[in-house]
Amino acid sequence: MAILVDENTRVLVQGITGREAATFTKGMIDYGTPVIAGVTPRKGGQEVHGVPVFNTVRKAVDATDPNVAVVSVPPAFAKDAVLEAIDAGIKLVNVFTERLPRGDVVQTLSFARQHGARVVGPNSLGIVSPGKGKVGAIGGPVDETHLAYTPGPVAVLSRSGGMCTETCSLLTVNGIGQSTAINIGGDPIVGSSFVDLLPLLDQDDQTRVIVLFCEPGTVQEETVARFVKETGYSKPIVAFVAGGFVDDMPGTRFGHAAVIVHGDSGSVRGKQRAMREAGITVVDFHSEIVAAVREHLDRMGA
Amino acid sequence: MRLFEYESKQILAAAGVPVPPGKLIGTPEDAAIAATELGGGPVVLKAQVLATGRGKAGGVRFADTSQEAQQVAGEMLGADLKRHTVEKLLVETKLDIAQELLVAATFDEIAKSRSVIASAAGGVDVNEAVEQDVGKVEQLLVDSFRGLQPYQAYTLADALSLPVGSLRTVQRVLLAIWKVFVEYDATLVEVNPLVLTRSGEILAADAHIEIEDDALFRQGKRLAKFGIELREDKPRPPTTFELEASKIDKEDYRGVAGRVIDFGGNLGLLIGAGGGSLTAFDAVRRHGGNPANYCEVGGNPPVSKIYRLTKLILSKPGVQGLAVITNVFSNSRVDFLARGVVKAMVELGIDPRMYPILFRSAGAFEEDGYAILRKYGIQYLGRNISMDQAAKAAVDMMREREL
Numbered sequence A: 001m002a003i004l005v006d007e008n009t010r011v012l013v014q015g016i017t018g019r020e021a022a023t024f025t026k027g028m029i030d031y032g033t034p035v036i037a038g039v040t041p042r043k044g045g046q047e048v049h050g051v052p053v054f055n056t057v058r059k060a061v062d063a064t065d066p067n068v069a070v071v072s073v074p075p076a077f078a079k080d081a082v083l084e085a086i087d088a089g090i091k092l093v094n095v096f097t098e099r100l101p102r103g104d105v106v107q108t109l110s111f112a113r114q115h116g117a118r119v120v121g122p123n124s125l126g127i128v129s130p131g132k133g134k135v136g137a138i139g140g141p142v143d144e145t146h147l148a149y150t151p152g153p154v155a156v157l158s159r160s161g162g163m164c165t166e167t168c169s170l171l172t173v174n175g176i177g178q179s180t181a182i183n184i185g186g187d188p189i190v191g192s193s194f195v196d197l198l199p200l201l202d203q204d205d206q207t208r209v210i211v212l213f214c215e216p217g218t219v220q221e222e223t224v225a226r227f228v229k230e231t232g233y234s235k236p237i238v239a240f241v242a243g244g245f246v247d248d249m250p251g252t253r254f255g256h257a258a259v260i261v262h263g264d265s266g267s268v269r270g271k272q273r274a275m276r277e278a279g280i281t282v283v284d285f286h287s288e289i290v291a292a293v294r295e296h297l298d299r300m301g302a
Numbered sequence B: 001m002r003l004f005e006y007e008s009k010q011i012l013a014a015a016g017v018p019v020p021p022g023k024l025i026g027t028p029e030d031a032a033i034a035a036t037e038l039g040g041g042p043v044v045l046k047a048q049v050l051a052t053g054r055g056k057a058g059g060v061r062f063a064d065t066s067q068e069a070q071q072v073a074g075e076m077l078g079a080d081l082k083r084h085t086v087e088k089l090l091v092e093t094k095l096d097i098a099q100e101l102l103v104a105a106t107f108d109e110i111a112k113s114r115s116v117i118a119s120a121a122g123g124v125d126v127n128e129a130v131e132q133d134v135g136k137v138e139q140l141l142v143d144s145f146r147g148l149q150p151y152q153a154y155t156l157a158d159a160l161s162l163p164v165g166s167l168r169t170v171q172r173v174l175l176a177i178w179k180v181f182v183e184y185d186a187t188l189v190e191v192n193p194l195v196l197t198r199s200g201e202i203l204a205a206d207a208h209i210e211i212e213d214d215a216l217f218r219q220g221k222r223l224a225k226f227g228i229e230l231r232e233d234k235p236r237p238p239t240t241f242e243l244e245a246s247k248i249d250k251e252d253y254r255g256v257a258g259r260v261i262d263f264g265g266n267l268g269l270l271i272g273a274g275g276g277s278l279t280a281f282d283a284v285r286r287h288g289g290n291p292a293n294y295c296e297v298g299g300n301p302p303v304s305k306i307y308r309l310t311k312l313i314l315s316k317p318g319v320q321g322l323a324v325i326t327n328v329f330s331n332s333r334v335d336f337l338a339r340g341v342v343k344a345m346v347e348l349g350i351d352p353r354m355y356p357i358l359f360r361s362a363g364a365f366e367e368d369g370y371a372i373l374r375k376y377g378i379q380y381l382g383r384n385i386s387m388d389q390a391a392k393a394a395v396d397m398m399r400e401r402e403l
Helices: A019-031 A057-064 A075-087 A102-114 A142-148 A161-173 A194-202 A220-231 A244-248 A268-277 A286-299 B005-014 B028-037 B066-076 B126-132 B150-158 B164-183 B213-218 B220-224 B240-250 B275-286 B303-314 B334-347 B366-375 B387-402
Strands: A011-014 A035-039 A051-054 A068-071 A092-095 A118-120 A126-129 A133-136 A151-158 A178-183 A209-214 A237-241 A281-283 B022-025 B043-047 B060-063 B089-093 B097-108 B113-119 B137-142 B186-197 B202-204 B208-211 B256-262 B267-272 B293-298 B321-329 B357-363
Touching (some): A011 A075, A068 A133, A075 A102, A075 B213, A102 A118, A102 B113, A142 A161, A151 A161, A209 A220, A220 A268, A237 A286, A244 A268, B005 B186, B005 B208, B028 B089, B113 B150, B164 B202, B267 B387, B275 B387, B321 B334, B357 B387
Parallel strands (some): A011 A068, A092 A118, A151 A209, B267 B321
Antiparallel strands (some): B097 B186, B186 B202
């Protein structure tokens, strides 16, 4: 089954005439996911890889009826682009743009809640349901995407885009495929955090085990631990928390905007402890994900 | 970007928050003059450093006379406070405190919303207050489109059990904090303590504003009105090595390749990026390796950038080997990475066949990249070898060298 993205996905790309957007538009088309419209103000009438460009989302939606939007516009315009997509009735918006001010993010999320829409990102490379479809830049060109991502029973949720691909590649190399892989985005506040996606994966027949790629900073992992404990979440979760060394360097930001530890808040140690207490399998080395996933699959007779 | 107390107070005062009379000074003599101008009575001298826990570390002191203010300022100025040198002091009239409150505006990451916080127990860390004593802390999630409404601010003020005469002022303070929080793209606006004096005045005794780095592009003008220049927060002054790396990154906007942090070890690292660098760095350390640096590579940087960074790392005193470990690239190119590394070695006159180097990368243009590495006799690992195994191999490589 997979979640969010499948064979019925029809994509609109906002900012499609940009260099990166044009590149990943081709990546999606080659992967077999129809990109049916693009939007760039003042560039209506042009084409990018054969995809018609419109001036506004409204016009694009009226003409082509997409069900997912990917936003790849400069940070200063990203909030408006997300609001425009949601206002035009699109229910899933993947925000590729990074470095969005937090105030803009919470505003788009408030708007999304009011309209029953879901945002994935910002600072998200996208979503892929191997063999079914992909949204955004995730996996890169089609050949690379196929090498790293293969269909199977494991859902991967990752705060890092690069490590989403690395984690799926690691599983693929070891003969384990994936149901859906999502780069939720590396920012302090994202539209779909781990805990927002777990209920969807719970309902997904294809997903047997869930892998979380975690990083220092934020309270996402702690929130997952609490959620799993409180709800008695049914599917096994394997988690890896990168960046243990960041614990020893409070106040220093590494990589993503959210990767910063203040005292014990957001520390890797704290996250590992909380998730272990909730019964989540926490591995110390990234490559140990394979054995942990396999053990869960074996136990379920999958 | 964290603002100094005096900067925060300027902004809050302009928005209508009452602050105590005060002066910013840089010499002991000016401290005496300031104390006299403030009426010659008791004053407080506060070190202007961007560090939390300043009070406990001796950064806040009192003086009863102008003469004493001069003496205390002499002791404080130039001193080291939490790894910062004290260069400026804020001299303010000492307040006759009846009660300390806390008011703040910040983001609630779980609720994904802006929020306003008020507490009758001020003076302590806001996060600690929220965590430890939930009952005493009032938090209100505020919808971004609607904003904090006057009745909401009044309701919050009313929950603090204050004298009735202070409620309107606290309401006004809350609305002003909200306005600053939104207008300045702050991630935190905190007045702690907000003081109720024995004579019934409400004053912001301390203030702390943090502006989101990713919003600085639209805050420059607003901050310039208060003479505040944009700057980068650093927990410690950067080393020469870090400055060089940062220069390389800034001179070419393409790709991330230059977020570098100096560590003292012997193994130079080119790792990437984001989560990949966190994973690789951890793996090297956990296998007993001794990194010379942290350096991210990602977002498809050009050959020139990789070459300059590799050269910088290889030239760093104490570096005796190099590990290039990345995740499977989606958008960066393996051949660019290989070419940059090789070019740096050749230029420095390092024979790649003799020098300890480990290369693990895969993804776009990997075959081209591997061909270059083969040509120069550099061993490489691909996607079938995990980042952990690569890290262990790098550590083993360094051990063999030491034997």
